[in-house]
Amino acid sequence: MIVGVPKEIKNNESRVGMTPAGVFELVKNNHTVYVQSGAGKGSGFFNQDYQQAGATILDTIGQVYAMSDMIVKVKEPIAEEYDLIQKGQIIFTYFHFASSEALTKAMIASKSICIAYETVEDEEGTLPLLTPMSEVAGRMAIQQGAKYLEKPVKGRGVLLGGVPGVAPGRVLVLGAGTVGIQAAKMAAGLGAHVTILDINMKRLRYVNDVMPSHVVTEFSSEFNIRKHIQTHDLIIGGVLLKGAKAPNLITRDMLKEMRPGTVIVDVAVDQGGCVETTKATTHEDPIYIIDDVVHYCVANMPGAVPYTSTVALTNVTLPYVLKLANAGWRSACNLDKSLAKGLNIVDGEVVYEEITEAFNWESVLA
Numbered sequence: 001m002i003v004g005v006p007k008e009i010k011n012n013e014s015r016v017g018m019t020p021a022g023v024f025e026l027v028k029n030n031h032t033v034y035v036q037s038g039a040g041k042g043s044g045f046f047n048q049d050y051q052q053a054g055a056t057i058l059d060t061i062g063q064v065y066a067m068s069d070m071i072v073k074v075k076e077p078i079a080e081e082y083d084l085i086q087k088g089q090i091i092f093t094y095f096h097f098a099s100s101e102a103l104t105k106a107m108i109a110s111k112s113i114c115i116a117y118e119t120v121e122d123e124e125g126t127l128p129l130l131t132p133m134s135e136v137a138g139r140m141a142i143q144q145g146a147k148y149l150e151k152p153v154k155g156r157g158v159l160l161g162g163v164p165g166v167a168p169g170r171v172l173v174l175g176a177g178t179v180g181i182q183a184a185k186m187a188a189g190l191g192a193h194v195t196i197l198d199i200n201m202k203r204l205r206y207v208n209d210v211m212p213s214h215v216v217t218e219f220s221s222e223f224n225i226r227k228h229i230q231t232h233d234l235i236i237g238g239v240l241l242k243g244a245k246a247p248n249l250i251t252r253d254m255l256k257e258m259r260p261g262t263v264i265v266d267v268a269v270d271q272g273g274c275v276e277t278t279k280a281t282t283h284e285d286p287i288y289i290i291d292d293v294v295h296y297c298v299a300n301m302p303g304a305v306p307y308t309s310t311v312a313l314t315n316v317t318l319p320y321v322l323k324l325a326n327a328g329w330r331s332a333c334n335l336d337k338s339l340a341k342g343l344n345i346v347d348g349e350v351v352y353e354e355i356t357e358a359f360n361w362e363s364v365l366a
């Protein structure tokens, strides 16, 4: 198979879909790999590294799309890429369709095979291709939150760890999944008081077992959320309903109940966000303020730490890339049920129900 790796063109996205180590494995399996010139530079991988691993470097993104059977990337295609995608071409990347009707319609029109990293699901129900980036984003959420709590950027002026004689800051984490647990761990490490909410008691039991006593678990309910937003300095949105639009756990009216300078880091923005006032931002312009509440809603947080993120991502995607290249998408998905869960749009048809539900479209699924 011919596999193409374009350069990411989303704002400040410096990750790349494949490392030279990935190229080496594909070439060893008799595949051809085209890498766009400079695609890996932001992650510390240069054209020469890819060439030594066996790739051919192409000058333009147009050439990579035109010459490849499968495109392996990181973020969803953005508008400039829509027309480059070909009928029958496999696009293996994060899509987060439920948060963008425009992207969904464009991929339907392209008649390509869209396999979404974020819905590949193993037998235990976990999401192996989302997990490493959620680990990165969960940890980063506290770094970013701590920064935006500073007064010069309109935060409350609270130091998360406190100092002797002054109580530490308070962090409210919505969702005790991968993002939530990593965020809680980082915040606890800084000495902050942490409250973490989930509707899944198994997750709360686990957190309760492994976290120190200044991380407190509570069941997620509107009542508890309304209570806690009044007394917490930093709120992390880390909920997920697989493939679906995130639930709005914090509604617009609730912002008035928060203290001025409270910071919300809505990591769940890529699935539409769990805060009614969330709208996606970029690393270039990451925050906005509504009712004195600072909103940080960057949809590609791991893109800011590409040295860590590219390797973490490609560690988990490569086995699936190899399966797709070796067997073709139909056989690979027949043989591997986890990979089959990644199929979102196939030849113009949405095959993942939560996407049609997100837009109130009539389901095309049997």
Ligand SMILES: NC(=O)C1=CN([C@@H]2O[C@H](COP(=O)(O)OP(=O)(O)OC[C@H]3O[C@@H](n4cnc5c(N)ncnc54)[C@H](O)[C@@H]3O)[C@@H](O)[C@H]2O)C=CC1
Pocket (backbone or CB within 6 Å): 118, 130, 131, 133, 134, 135, 137, 174, 175, 176, 177, 178, 179, 180, 197, 198, 199, 200, 203, 220, 238, 239, 240, 241, 246, 247, 249, 266, 267, 268, 269, 270, 271, 298, 299, 300, 301, 302
């Ligand atoms: N902005 C960014 O750059 C990034 C965003 N993400 C996003 O972060 C979100 C979370 O991802 P993961 O932690 O991997 O998901 P996960 O599936 O590991 O955890 C989600 C948790 O939310 C809980 N949940 C569901 N409904 C809830 C409710 N009403 N109240 C409280 N908890 C609830 C679930 O029980 C689960 O424990 C996803 O939307 C993911 O795409 C992940 C990486 C990067």
Ligand SMILES: CC(=O)C(=O)O
Pocket (backbone or CB within 6 Å): 094, 118, 130, 133, 134, 270, 299, 300, 301, 302, 303
């Ligand atoms: C998961 C995701 O959207 C990201 O890593 O950017």
Ligand SMILES: [Mg+2]
Pocket (backbone or CB within 6 Å): 270, 299, 300, 301
């Ligand atoms: Mg994202």
